[in-house]
Structure formats: structure tokens, C-alpha cells
Amino acid sequence: MGDIPSRSANATAGDLGVTSGHSSGAGSGASPSRYEEPPIGGGGAALPKKARFSMETGFRGISTAAGAMVLVIIIAIAVFLISKAIPALNENTVNFFTYNRWAPNADAPAFGIAVLALGTLLSSVIALVVAVPIALAIALFLTHYAPRRLATPLGFVIDLLAAVPSVVFGLWGRDVLQEPVRDFSVWLNHYFGWIPIFGGEGPFGQSIMLGGLVLAIMVLPIVTSLSREVFQQTPGMNEEAALALGATKWEMVRIAVLPYGKPGVIAAVMLGLGRALGETIALALTLGITWEISFNLIQTGGNSIAANIANSFGEANDTGRGALIASGLLLFAITLVVNMTARAIIYRRREFRDSAA
Amino acid sequence: MSLLDREMPDVVMTSDNLRTRKFPLVANLLVAVAALVVSAAVVLGTGIGNWVLVLVLGGVFYLAGLNFAAGRVEGKRAARNRMWQALIYTACLLAILPLASVVWTLISKGVARLDGDFFGSSMNNIGARDAGGGAYHAIIGTLEQVGIAALIAIPLGVLGAIYLVEYGRGKFAGTVRFFVDVMTGIPSIVAGLFVLSFWVLIVSPWFNDGQPQYSGFAASLALTVLMLPTIVRSTEEMLRLVPGPLREGSYALGVPQWKTILKVVLPTAAPGIVTGVMLAIARAAGETAPVLLVAGGLTRINFDPFDGGQASLALYVYQQAGDASKFAPDRAWTAALTLVAIVLILTIGAKLLARRNKLTR
Known part of the structure; x- marks a missing residue:
């Protein structure tokens, strides 16, 4: 059927602006604020249909196989993780979801992810609470407040922030950020110790809060770059209409830019959440590993699924590896759901906008 | 009034x-x-x-x-x-x-440790009390692993993008496109666990007398999984920017579609594709978690990615960060500086190349 491709099908799929994100970020804020249809690829290949095998069918077959490879990999990840996780889970003597210790290498393996799941959740929530407002403010600054001369280099710097490896942030968090966070924790504990999450007797420092703050810095560029693209696509007409009605700049942002960008921002936040949930090395370096279920944010302690994989892998035997793979499988499932939701939001929004345009 | x-x-x-x-x-x-x-x-x-x-x-x-x-x-x-x-x-x-x-x-x-010794020696036989030691083995590991990963991921990714832009129609192409996006969000540690359970524990025993074996190649496979969606995504974007009339002109001259793609579409989009590939390589070079799980983290120099463990620069930073030796933090920070320098040079080069790209939205 593709021999006479009427490429109009591309018209709806042609826009990639929303999802290009950190992966290419090429235009760094210089692209026009109004959405324009990119030139549509392709044209009619007016050759008559060939029934026999040719280079054409061969090339088509190879590229289709390469495209299908992505699906194969995702399915393979699920299959192989499950196949290695099940034997270990069968040997587990306690409930995998509610037990709060990790001793899979013992004669009677007992491991559960209660502490890990809680730590993953807490650190990700802290990261998002800190990073999202700042990221949105930067995105707004880059698109609507900063002069072009400042916006381009600043966008560039934010993109560079995304390129710094996580192990470097982890090392920095442990060696540099830990001091101020400890001071801050002591202060919080002194004045707000009556709130349970800031309570405790110490020691402070390598806490969930430190891990969460490092995560926040790593999530920031993702949320920023996606929100920036969304804000840039606000129809100029909407903005001008708001200004013409006498709105101040902030009111224009509030009634024209933010509502228009809302689905994109939600998607950006979820992508950031996906990154925060799966981050390994930065947390392995900054959390002070403990196995107590605790909501305390500032006492040394905390753990996360991914950090535990990195930390416990060295001394794991067969069952131990299986147990770690089981926790990784859970992480995979959660991030898959989060990412699919985020992408689904982006895709739906794109259809909506294309039909409206 | x-x-x-x-x-x-x-x-x-x-x-x-x-x-x-x-x-x-x-x-x-x-x-x-x-x-x-x-x-x-x-x-x-x-x-x-x-x-x-x-x-x-x-x-x-x-x-x-x-x-x-x-x-x-x-x-x-x-x-x-x-x-x-x-x-x-x-x-x-x-x-x-x-x-x-x-x-x-x-x-x-x-x-502090930015000296010739650091780039010329490995950590072999460097005890906790010894100063010195270097990251030569780790740099070798990073270059080989990322190189092999790029060799696998670039053809696969570019072909996948060609499928999505030039051939893909209907539900299947939509599904592939959707999962490419989803795959960009897979945590790197999961990619490492996947290669661990698939290559290290199941496939590698076939070549190694039934013993599972860590290797640099396993790390390359994990990095491939991480690079692939990034490359597909950026290449797809670039291919879509190639003007339709270029293709039509080629078809009008009687050139078959596959030749049009190889001779007209790809060269036109090449600078943009290279940018995307460089960004993907930069990202892969900085990954620690997958290498930690499948490469083994050897302290001596091993040039063979298929036989025996290897280190990588990112893994080296992590190992030195966890080392109790008083000389370890200096080594960790110098290695981190080297790693960031490599990654930033790749990234900035990619962005500069992107500016010279004539295809724009």
C-alpha cells in the first residue's frame, strides 16, 4: 500500500515539537512562539507496483524490523526480568510488598520492598515539590520574560544541566550539598521538631531531604525544557487578545499561557517523576541507607529501590540477584505506567491542537 | 462612566x-x-x-x-x-x-590529580594506603563500550526512524512511535538489570564454559538500550524536516524510494542526525548504573570488551566515591571532571552543529 503514499497521513503526525524535549533541544528557545506545521515529508512515489522481490522490499523490510526492534526490546525486558524474578520470589519466605528488611542471601531468604518503596516515593515527591515551581518559573522566564539575548544562553545552560551525569550530581550532593543541608536540618529540627517529619534526635545529613534535593536538580532541566516548548506554542492570538483586553503581563500568562500549556506541563511533571523514580547512583551516594520505615525527612537514613539495587548488587548471590531483579521489575512497571500516561497526555493534546489549528 | x-x-x-x-x-x-x-x-x-x-x-x-x-x-x-x-x-x-x-x-x-599519572595508569595493585593510581583502564572501558553501543544503536536507530517517517503507516507505526517515546523514560538501572538477566546470566555462559561472565560488551548492550530511543526520536524529527519537494523531485526522475531515502533524504538530514547521535552518545557515556551491574568493574587494564570485566569512567567515579582510602576522593573528583569534560564537549559540539543545520522548523 505504501507504494502510492499519499503523505497526508503525516500531517497529523508531523509535529514533534512537544516531545523533542531534552533528547534534541536543538533550537534552544529560538524557535518561533507560534506553532507552524513543519514541511511534510514525502511525496507521491508514482512508480507502478512491483510484485517481485526488489531492493525496495528488502530495504522496507529491514527498516520495519528496526522499527519493530523497539517493541521487541520492551517486551524482552519484561520477559527476562519476570523469568529471573519468579524463582527468587518463590523462595521468599515473607511478603514481598510489606516486609521491611532485605536479606535475600540468607538460607531462608526474606526480603521486602516496603522501606524501599516508601523512600523512592518520598524522595521523588520532595524532588517534584522543589523542582516543578522553579522549572515552570524558568520556562516562563525563558519564553515570556527574558530578552532573547539572555534567553538563548540560559536555555543552553539548562540543557547542559541535563547532560551532566548523575554520578557527578551524586558526588556533589554527598561532598558539597550535605553541609548546608545538615545545617538546615538542624535548624528545622530545632524550630519545627514538633512536626513529625522534622523530628528525631539526629544525626542529620545524609537524609531523604538531601537525596530529594539532588533529585530536584536533576529533574529540573527535563521539566523546564518540555514546559518551555509548550509555553512557546501558545497561540500569539490568545496572548495578544489578553493584552488587548487590558491584562497585565502576569494576567496574560495566567489566562492565556498557563491554561493552554496545562496538559503539557502535567506531562512534563510526570516525565520528571519517571526520571526521579528511576534515578540510581545519585541516591545511592546521598542516602544514608537504613531499613526503618520512617517518614522523617531530615534524619540520616532513607533508601530507594534503585539505590538498593546498586548498593546490594555486589554481595548478592543467585537468589539475591533474583530479588534485586524483582524489585527492578516493579520499578520498570511503575515507570512504564508513569511514562505511558505522560506520553498519552502529550499525544492527546497534539491531536486536539492539530484539529483546532 | x-x-x-x-x-x-x-x-x-x-x-x-x-x-x-x-x-x-x-x-x-x-x-x-x-x-x-x-x-x-x-x-x-x-x-x-x-x-x-x-x-x-x-x-x-x-x-x-x-x-x-x-x-x-x-x-x-x-x-x-x-x-x-x-x-x-x-x-x-x-x-x-x-x-x-x-x-x-x-x-x-x-x-588535584589532573596529572599524567592519572591518565596513564590503572588502579591495579593500588592499595588503600597508596597514592597515585589512575583512570586509564576506565577511560579505555568507556570509549570501547560507548563505541560498540554506538555501532549497534546508530544503524538500528536511523533505520527505525526511516521506518517511522518513510514507510510506517497505521496502527503499528503509531504503536512503535509511542513506545519509542516511552522507552526514553526507562530507568538506566532497569536496562542494566535486563542485560544482566538476558546476556550475563543466560547467553554469556554459552561462550564461557557455563560460567556467567561480566564483560564490556554487556555494558555496550545496556547502553544500546538507552541510546536507541534517543537516536530514533531525534533522527525521526530531522527526517520529517526534509522538504517534501526534494523527495518528489527524486521520484519524478524515476529513482526508487529506497534510493531516494539513502541518496537524498539522509544526506539532507545528516547534520541533524549527527547532532542527535552525539547527544545520545554523551548521555550514554555518563551512565553508571548499567555498567555497575554488568561490566564487573575491573581495576586492571583490559582492552578486550568481549572477555572479562571492564571498568568505565562513570563507574570509576562511583567506585572511588565509595572507597575508604583518603586518596580516593581526589581520584573521584578528577575522574568526574574528565567525564563531565567529555560529555560537555560532545554536547556543546552537537549544539553548535545543530546551529549550522539548515533544516529548521
């Missing part, structure tokens, strides 16, 4: 009062200074904190004061506008702080 009547009952419009009153810059600065002074007095007077709290509280006072003072002069809405603008500018300053700190720390701590 009622609105006018209420607000200014007996004012005649002249060119003077037609313009709304502006809150002067001097007053703005005055509010800022006053806020800082009050906050310093409160904080230091009661002894509840140090200069950080002074700044934070001063910021809050400044916003409140600005809102009040500007509200008296300009009206409530304009004052709110000012306040939000101040907040947005503050957020940007806040975001620059950690980046500046990371850069400063990297340079100030990283130069």
Missing part, C-alpha cells in the same frame, strides 16, 4: 494623567533595602538563624512590601504583576546556584 466617576470624581483627562502612574525604581530599591534591614533585625535580634535566613526572610518581606507599596501607587493588579515577575526572576537565580556550585567544585577539586 460609573467606574470613572467613582475612582476620580473630578479629574479631567489631560495628557498628564492619561498615563498610569509608575512605581519608581528608586522606591523599588528602597523597599528592598528596608526589607533586608527589617529581616536582619528580626533574625539576628532574636538569634533564630544566620545570613541565609536573613536573605530568605528579606525576600519574603520584599515581596510583601513591594505588593503593598506598588499597590498604593499603581493599583492592585499591577502590583501583583510586579510580585510574580520578581518571583520568576528569583527562581531563575535559584536554579543557577547549584549549577555554578557543581562547576566550581568540579574544577577546584578536580585539578
Whole structure:
């Protein structure tokens, strides 16, 4: 059927602006604020249909196989993780979801992810609470407040922030950020110790809060770059209409830019959440590993699924590896759901906008 | 008229009062200074904190004061506008702080071991009390692993993108496109676990007398899984930017579609594709978690990625960070500086190349 491709099908799929994100970020804020249809690829290949095998069918077959490879990999990840996780889970003597210790290498393996799941959740929530407002403010600054001369280099710097490896942030968090966070924790504990999450007797420092703050810095560029693209696509007409009605700049942002960008921002936040949930090395370096279920944010302690994989892998035997793979499988499932939701939001929004345009 | 009547009952419009009153810059600065002074007095007077709290509280006072003072002069809405603008500018300053700190720390701590020994020797036979030692083996590992990963991922990714843009129609192509996007969000540790359970534990025993074997190639496979979606995504984007008339011109000359793709579409999009590939390589070079799980982390030099363990620069940073030796932190920071330098050179090069790209949205 593709021999006479009427490429109009591309018209709806042609826009990639929303999802290009950190992966290419090429235009760094210089692209026009109004959405324009990119030139549509392709044209009619007016050759008559060939029934026999040719280079054409061969090339088509190879590229289709390469495209299908992505699906194969995702399915393979699920299959192989499950196949290695099940034997270990069968040997587990306690409930995998509610037990709060990790001793899979013992004669009677007992491991559960209660502490890990809680730590993953807490650190990700802290990261998002800190990073999202700042990221949105930067995105707004880059698109609507900063002069072009400042916006381009600043966008560039934010993109560079995304390129710094996580192990470097982890090392920095442990060696540099830990001091101020400890001071801050002591202060919080002194004045707000009556709130349970800031309570405790110490020691402070390598806490969930430190891990969460490092995560926040790593999530920031993702949320920023996606929100920036969304804000840039606000129809100029909407903005001008708001200004013409006498709105101040902030009111224009509030009634024209933010509502228009809302689905994109939600998607950006979820992508950031996906990154925060799966981050390994930065947390392995900054959390002070403990196995107590605790909501305390500032006492040394905390753990996360991914950090535990990195930390416990060295001394794991067969069952131990299986147990770690089981926790990784859970992480995979959660991030898959989060990412699919985020992408689904982006895709739906794109259809909506294309039909409206 | 009622609105006018209420607000200014007996004012005649002249060119003077037609313009709304502006809150002067001097007053703005005055509010800022006053806020800082009050906050310093409160904080230091009661002894509840140090200069950080002074700044934070001063910021809050400044916003409140600005809102009040500007509200008296300009009206409530304009004052709110000012306040939000101040907040947005503050957020940007806040975001620059950690980046500046990371850069400063990297340079100030990283130069300690930036010597020939570091780039010329491995960690073999370097005990906890020994100074010296280097990252030569780790740099070799990173280059080989990322190189092999690129060799696998680039053809696969570009072909996949060609499928999505040139051939893909209907539901299947939509599914592939969707899962490419989803795959970009797979945590790197999961990719590592996948290669661990698939290659290290199941496939590698076939080649190694039934013993599972860590290897640099396994790390390459994990990096491939991470690079593939990035490459597909950026290449797809670039291919879509190739103008349709170029293709049509080629078809009109009787060139078959596959040849059009290889000879017209790909060369036109090449600079953009290279940019995407470089960004993917930069990302892969900085990955620690998958390498930690499947490469083994050898301390001696091993040039063969298919036989025996290897280290990588990112893994080396992690290992040295966890090492109790007093010389380890210096090594870790110098390795981190090297790693960031490699990654940033790749990234900046990619961005500069992207600027010269003639295909734009």
C-alpha cells in the first residue's frame, strides 16, 4: 500500500515539537512562539507496483524490523526480568510488598520492598515539590520574560544541566550539598521538631531531604525544557487578545499561557517523576541507607529501590540477584505506567491542537 | 462612566494623567533595602538563624512590601504583576546556584590529580594506603563500550526512524512511535538489570564454559538500550524536516524510494542526525548504573570488551566515591571532571552543529 503514499497521513503526525524535549533541544528557545506545521515529508512515489522481490522490499523490510526492534526490546525486558524474578520470589519466605528488611542471601531468604518503596516515593515527591515551581518559573522566564539575548544562553545552560551525569550530581550532593543541608536540618529540627517529619534526635545529613534535593536538580532541566516548548506554542492570538483586553503581563500568562500549556506541563511533571523514580547512583551516594520505615525527612537514613539495587548488587548471590531483579521489575512497571500516561497526555493534546489549528 | 466617576470624581483627562502612574525604581530599591534591614533585625535580634535566613526572610518581606507599596501607587493588579515577575526572576537565580556550585567544585577539586599519572595508569595493585593510581583502564572501558553501543544503536536507530517517517503507516507505526517515546523514560538501572538477566546470566555462559561472565560488551548492550530511543526520536524529527519537494523531485526522475531515502533524504538530514547521535552518545557515556551491574568493574587494564570485566569512567567515579582510602576522593573528583569534560564537549559540539543545520522548523 505504501507504494502510492499519499503523505497526508503525516500531517497529523508531523509535529514533534512537544516531545523533542531534552533528547534534541536543538533550537534552544529560538524557535518561533507560534506553532507552524513543519514541511511534510514525502511525496507521491508514482512508480507502478512491483510484485517481485526488489531492493525496495528488502530495504522496507529491514527498516520495519528496526522499527519493530523497539517493541521487541520492551517486551524482552519484561520477559527476562519476570523469568529471573519468579524463582527468587518463590523462595521468599515473607511478603514481598510489606516486609521491611532485605536479606535475600540468607538460607531462608526474606526480603521486602516496603522501606524501599516508601523512600523512592518520598524522595521523588520532595524532588517534584522543589523542582516543578522553579522549572515552570524558568520556562516562563525563558519564553515570556527574558530578552532573547539572555534567553538563548540560559536555555543552553539548562540543557547542559541535563547532560551532566548523575554520578557527578551524586558526588556533589554527598561532598558539597550535605553541609548546608545538615545545617538546615538542624535548624528545622530545632524550630519545627514538633512536626513529625522534622523530628528525631539526629544525626542529620545524609537524609531523604538531601537525596530529594539532588533529585530536584536533576529533574529540573527535563521539566523546564518540555514546559518551555509548550509555553512557546501558545497561540500569539490568545496572548495578544489578553493584552488587548487590558491584562497585565502576569494576567496574560495566567489566562492565556498557563491554561493552554496545562496538559503539557502535567506531562512534563510526570516525565520528571519517571526520571526521579528511576534515578540510581545519585541516591545511592546521598542516602544514608537504613531499613526503618520512617517518614522523617531530615534524619540520616532513607533508601530507594534503585539505590538498593546498586548498593546490594555486589554481595548478592543467585537468589539475591533474583530479588534485586524483582524489585527492578516493579520499578520498570511503575515507570512504564508513569511514562505511558505522560506520553498519552502529550499525544492527546497534539491531536486536539492539530484539529483546532 | 460609573467606574470613572467613582475612582476620580473630578479629574479631567489631560495628557498628564492619561498615563498610569509608575512605581519608581528608586522606591523599588528602597523597599528592598528596608526589607533586608527589617529581616536582619528580626533574625539576628532574636538569634533564630544566620545570613541565609536573613536573605530568605528579606525576600519574603520584599515581596510583601513591594505588593503593598506598588499597590498604593499603581493599583492592585499591577502590583501583583510586579510580585510574580520578581518571583520568576528569583527562581531563575535559584536554579543557577547549584549549577555554578557543581562547576566550581568540579574544577577546584578536580585539578588535584589532573596529572599524567592519572591518565596513564590503572588502579591495579593500588592499595588503600597508596597514592597515585589512575583512570586509564576506565577511560579505555568507556570509549570501547560507548563505541560498540554506538555501532549497534546508530544503524538500528536511523533505520527505525526511516521506518517511522518513510514507510510506517497505521496502527503499528503509531504503536512503535509511542513506545519509542516511552522507552526514553526507562530507568538506566532497569536496562542494566535486563542485560544482566538476558546476556550475563543466560547467553554469556554459552561462550564461557557455563560460567556467567561480566564483560564490556554487556555494558555496550545496556547502553544500546538507552541510546536507541534517543537516536530514533531525534533522527525521526530531522527526517520529517526534509522538504517534501526534494523527495518528489527524486521520484519524478524515476529513482526508487529506497534510493531516494539513502541518496537524498539522509544526506539532507545528516547534520541533524549527527547532532542527535552525539547527544545520545554523551548521555550514554555518563551512565553508571548499567555498567555497575554488568561490566564487573575491573581495576586492571583490559582492552578486550568481549572477555572479562571492564571498568568505565562513570563507574570509576562511583567506585572511588565509595572507597575508604583518603586518596580516593581526589581520584573521584578528577575522574568526574574528565567525564563531565567529555560529555560537555560532545554536547556543546552537537549544539553548535545543530546551529549550522539548515533544516529548521
